Amino acid sequence: MNRMRIGDLTERAGVTQRTVRYYESIGLLPSGEREGNGHHYYTEETVTRLQKIDQLKKIGLSLEEIRDVVELYFTDTSGVQPKRKVLGILRRHLADTDQKLEALGLFRSDLQSNIERFERWLEANEGD
Amino acid sequence: MNRMRIGDLTERAGVTQRTVRYYESIGLLPSGEREGNGHHYYTEETVTRLQKIDQLKKIGLSLEEIRDVVELYFTDTSGVQPKRKVLGILRRHLADTDQKLEALGLFRSDLQSNIERFERWLEANEGD
DNA sequence: ATATAATATGACGTTAACGTCATGTTTGCA
DNA sequence: TGCAAACATGACGTTAACGTCATATTATAT
Structure with a gap:
């Protein structure tokens, strides 16, 4: 449709x-x-664009950040200058992402060890 | 101090x-x-508590979520019932965290491949 | 042809996580 | 003792990302 x-x-x-x-x-x-x-009329591309935006939101990007990168998936970004600019943005986001990944990883193992601690306690202190 | x-x-x-x-x-x-x-008076623990809160914020937890888990690092949570409750919260956060990790991972490789694409294009289309 | 549903636009409301005065009391130092 | 710096409390302001009317125009089904 x-x-x-x-x-x-x-x-x-x-x-x-x-x-x-x-x-x-x-x-x-x-x-x-x-x-x-x-009235406004939209196409299939608008649907997929909205879905892409939703994905990026779930990752934790703000709408402003999303505006920076979402174009990438839908336009051709011709010309050398724009391509350089987008490349810069992408690299920054990659660095951000790596930091978040690291922090999340640490948090995860923190959670994990706490969970295990609680489980051991509960196992030891009652028959369950 | x-x-x-x-x-x-x-x-x-x-x-x-x-x-x-x-x-x-x-x-x-x-x-x-x-x-x-x-006047209010604080101790060293308050400092570390604020720092812990800051860490958790960087991971993307809301203050409300942080309130759920931060106690864990500073109290003894005695009794079986409270421990069960905390354990539930922790497990939920672990699941959340794993989802975020997965989404972030996908986003990362997406970024990575786009970066490489742009780099190849720039290398091919000019002497740099 | 007309009632009902869908759309456009504008304006005010909302939550989170604070920022920024304003005003009054307390502390610390010359 | 005097006075600037530190603290307490209250109230209003701010940004992001929409929600929720209110009102007016357009589309559609009967």
């Missing part, structure tokens, strides 16, 4: 209309083409 | 007074003992 209006778009992408309009307002989503009437 | 007032505390922990008072107000930090005058 190509060329849908906001109702179908939000249903397929699992977001609210408010979210779509908010994203349009901050330039995260290109505001769909409008006909003679005031 | 044990038994300090808020000025030293915030300097050592690298947070503002507002932050300390906010944490006290939401029960994340025990509000330091007060003398006859209205």
Whole structure:
């Protein structure tokens, strides 16, 4: 189904209309083409774009950070200068990500050892 | 230096007074003992507690989530019932953490491959 | 043709995690 | 003893990421 209006778009992408309009307002989503009437029309790409945004949000990126990288998945970024810029952004995000991964890993083993400690205690102190 | 007032505390922990008072107000930090005058007094433990909170924040936990787990590092949680409760919380956080780790890992390799793609393009299209 | 559903736009409300005054009391030092 | 620096408390302000009306126009089913 190509060329849908906001109702179908939000249903397929699992977001609210408010979210779509908010994203349009901050330039995260290109505001769909409008006909003679005031209505906006969207395509399949808008759906996948919204889904991609959702993925990146779950990772913990802010909408501003997402705006930096999401273009990458949907445009051709021609020219040397833009490509260099995107490359810089990507490298920064990679460094950030590695830090987060490390911190999360430490937290995980912290959790793990605490869990084991509690389990041992409970096993020792009652018949369960 | 044990038994300090808020000025030293915030300097050592690298947070503002507002932050300390906010944490006290939401029960994340025990509000330091007060003398006859209205002043609060804190100890070394408060410093390390603030630092622990900061670590957990960097991982992406909300203050509410932190309140759930931070006690663990500073109290004895005696009794079987409380221990069971904490154990439940820990297990939930472990599952959350594993999900985040997986998502972050995927994002990382996504970034990585994009970076390589851009690098190859730049190498091919100019002498650098 | 008309009632109902869908859309557009604007404005105010909300939560988290504090920042920033304003005002009043306490402490520490010359 | 006097006075600037430190502290306490209260209230209003701020940003992100939307939620929730209210109102007006357009689309659609009967």
